[in-house]
Amino acid sequence: MLKKIACHAFQAFGIYMVYINILNWMTNRMFELIRDTSLLPYFFILSAYNLFLRREEAMSQRGLSS
Numbered sequence: 001m002l003k004k005i006a007c008h009a010f011q012a013f014g015i016y017m018v019y020i021n022i023l024n025w026m027t028n029r030m031f032e033l034i035r036d037t038s039l040l041p042y043f044f045i046l047s048a049y050n051l052f053l054r055r056e057e058a059m060s061q062r063g064l065s066s
Contacts (some may be wrong), residue, residue: 033039
């Protein structure tokens, strides 16, 4: 019984370490993307397009409700 508990604890610890490493890698990649100033024009274009699509959706919803 103790051997089974130890085995499960070891497996859980291994899965936890893999999860933490993947999360750390993803966080580092996100910060690299955020700090990259050459991507700023693309962010502005995407945010403007997002605002346009939201306005269009709101207009179509207004047309459907009346």
